[in-house]
Amino acid sequence: MATLCPECDNPLDIDQDEVEEGETVTCDECGAELEIVSTEPLQLALIDADGYDDEDDDYPSRGSEEDDDE
Ligand SMILES: [Zn+2]
Secondary structure, X not given: OOEEOOOOOOEEOOOOOOOOXXXXXXXXXXXXXXXEXXXXXXXXXXXXXXXXXXXXXXXXXXXXXXXXXX
């Protein structure tokens, strides 16, 4: 059973015996980089150009705006 590229749904011919968790593969069809997150069952996660798709907004903390009565 082929694993589909999460980006373009191209069937990827990955032998789960030949890959390890944490390895990256590249989709031939769209060039997406995919990380093997699990081998049983085989699961892939898309790796963005910017890295993982987590929220990493760097808002400065605004803790100094409280009223401080003295
Ligand atoms: Zn693809």
